[in-house]
Amino acid sequence: MKTDCSGCASASGCSTAALPPGALATQDSGAPAALPTTAQLQRRRRWFQAVFFSIFLLAPALNLLRFDLNETQLWVLGFRWSLGIDAFLRGEATAVQTAWAIVWRGILPVLTVITAFLAVAYRFGRLYCGWLCPHFSLVETLNDLLHRATGKLSVWDKSPTPRPGRTADKRWWPLFLAACLVFGFTWAITLLTYLLPPVEIWGNLVRGTLTANQARFLGVGTLVFTLEFMLARHLFCRFGCAVGLFQSLAWMANPKGMVVSFTRERARECRTCDAPRGSACDNACPMRLNPRNIKRMMFACVQCGQCLTACDTSQSAQGRTPTLEWKVGLDAVRETLRQRREEQH
Secondary structure: OOOOOOOOOOHHHOOOOOOOOOHHHHHHOOOOOOOOHHHHHHHHHHHHHHHHHHHHHHOOOOOOEEEEOOOOEEEEOOEEEOOOHHHHHOOOOOHHHHHHHHHHHHHHHHHHHHHHHHHHHHHHOOHHHHHOOHHHHHHHHHHHHHHHHHOOOOOOOOOOOOOOOOOOOHHHHHHHHHHHHHHHHHHHHHHHHOOOOHHHHHHHHHHOOOOHHHHHHHHHHHHHHHHHHHHOHHHHHHHHOHHHHHHHHHHHOOOOOOEEEEOHHHHHHHHHOOOOOOOHHHHHOOOOOOOOOOHHHOOOOOOOOHHHHHHHHHHHHOOOOOOEEEEOOHHHHHHHHHHHHHHHO
């Protein structure tokens, strides 16, 4: 039997309407149902995160991006990237040629990358953070491990964050602490290979012949990153990361930027959402935000879409369509204006 969504007030955000042709018949027949759109979204996001995390780790070894302090040489996509200053010092290039090389090979590429990056952030917010950032990938992993150990997403949380089908088990504590240490060391040695040849660093590490400065960098870096992962990973994402901060500033400046829209006319349905635990979207947010809040209160939102997935799952289980959906462009402007009107009243 086919479901008629034409009269539904939120048909545009309906997960049933978004299913491919034949999915409903498959569900009615008792065969395996198609994944909801938001579940597919999360699977795709995880793939993006995994691929970019691998690139982050392997980029120095593949000379995709690193600056060699031994040679004072920048490597980009496997090629030596020079501004022509050495040629000028050797008398092989004029001042005009060197100035043009600096503009063409230095200033313009940097401005192009920054402009493109901020243009994406202007329209979609902190998309890089939620979909690509290696640090945020670890934040989500450590959140999950700590939640298994304590029921909380941070050691500073005053109350547990409920998750369906999960109870706190202290036996997860050693794994959480070990993960913080391993990730801290991985972060430290990876950053060092962005500055010194990876073959040299890993070779010295295996042979036990690290120089004093290399050992000092790894020791201090591992300690700092381990403590950050353990105690301040959310704080860093919110206020300590310049990349995230500038994305948020660009996004806030655009009234048409993508926002999580909440159908407030159906707010009463949230009372039975994910019962008896409460708001599924609030509990799902890895940044511990309230997704139904107004845009200016969502400054640190990373557009991961986990709130949408939680809302879709909870509401679908009760035979309803989600009350949360992404809106961009004029729809986002209307959402912002509506929020302002409600604030005034």
